Amino acid sequence: MSFKNIFCQDRIVNLFQKAIVHDHLAHAYIFAGQEGIGKTLFSKELAKTIFCQHARADACDTCSHCQRITNDNFPDLFFVLPEKNSRTIKIEQLRHLQDVLHVKPLESKYKIAIIQSADKMNEESSNCLLKTLEEPPSHAIIILIVTSLESVRETVRSRCQIIRFFPLSMIVVKDILVNSFHLDEKQAEQLACISNGSIERAALLSSTHALDKKNWLVDRILTLGMNDNLTFSKELLDKWNIQDLEILEEKRSQVKELILSFLLYYRDLLICKIQSGMPVYHTNWRNTLTSKCQVLSEEVLFRIIQVIKTSLEQLDHNANIALLLENMITKILRLQFGDRTV
Ligand SMILES: [Zn+2]
Incomplete structure (x- = not known):
């Protein structure tokens, strides 16, 4: 996968392609939008494009960096998410992230941390993250993925560039289900109707x-x-x-x-x-x-x-x-x- 496989988020892809080419990436972003519309997928493809050994505006998908990112095995890319059977991101996880980000990158000029379900940070986790956001190491890029902006504390929000993701149209969801998931037209249409603009949800429902x-x-x-x-x-x-x-x-x-x-x-x-x-x-x-x-x-x-x-x-x-x-x-x-x- 690379940016060319991201559906219907052209505005956001263009914004980041320009930022990458002109070296204007921010230290912290919030990706906000309803569940299952591709925010995490996009953040991974963004990381790939930033880390890719060959490309500038899109990942090549074949170099060693791209392949290791696809396999979740690249040392300068970190994911933070609630642990299994926990519904919050714990302060220890954020402290660990803080330590990791302060060490220089191993294979690139950046270290990227993607915090999934960042709306599940409690008060103390948010405070810990805030410290990192106040003085981020020059090589750090932190991406917070949330379904609702209101759940992120204002002090955290104000230090991040906010990127809003919108649901896909029913027609787009249906086309993707037919072309990429090989569902028949009728089933794809029914699933598109109840997926609320989310491919992830439609795929889950179909399976x-x-x-x-x-x-x-x-x-x-x-x-x-x-x-x-x-x-x-x-x-x-x-x-x-x-x-x-x-x-x-x-x-x-x-x-x-x-x-x-x-x-x-x-x-x-x-x-x-x-x-x-x-x-x-x-x-x-x-x-x-x-x-x-x-x-x-x-x-x-x-x-x-x-x-x-x-x-x-x-x-x-x-x-x-x-x-x-x-x-x-x-x-x-x-x-x-x-x-x-x-
Ligand atoms: Zn590459």
Whole structure:
């Protein structure tokens, strides 16, 4: 891979190509944008272009530096990310990075550190990083990758150049799925619809039978009665295979995907209800959604969507997954069947 394989981020590629050619790279960047739209991939290709032994504005992809970067085995490039089963970047990791960055590069004139999920730094980690950002070694380039800028402390933010990444259009995602992942047109279109502009998400969905699960989910939601909350929660846990607490962190992303499915479903109901003309994700169910939304008021749909959004936030704050789902479903069903006390 090199810049030529980065899709639809021409503005950012051009910006960095100019900075590399004119030797105007900053010491610290924040790459901000929703999950799965290629920020980490881009940062790796950027590092490759900076370290490449041959190229200036793009990596050659064949020299020893490029190949070792592809294999995550280049001594002047570092990745920092939350350790397995941890949801924060610890201060020890930042201290180690600080030490590493202060040693001169081994094979290049730069040392690059890519901090993934940098929004998962706590107060003390942020303070530690701040010290490095205040007086960065002349050879250091630090890239923070975040989904939300608000989660980065202002003192850190103000010392970085901010680069915003935008989601890909549905047509681009569909084309990539057809041409690079060799999916058929219909499947690619469905996945592009529910991927929210993220190739990573679309690829994940295509490999985990997510479409089948989503189809099952929508069919099932349509048949639910008010007292089906516990049965339905159990069905979800079984279907998504959520029992093993040992691998809770891995499950968390799957549960997030599941809750997002609920969000998309009720969002579609709301779109049908207010007849905004916006495209719906569940195109196959358009007629059913249109009749289903007749019995729900806009207010109820807004409140259900709020319940789902709150569950998504709680998922990021160590909530018990099984309880969280059960609670969310109970509230949704109660709202759906006219209980105003939720
Ligand atoms: Zn190269």
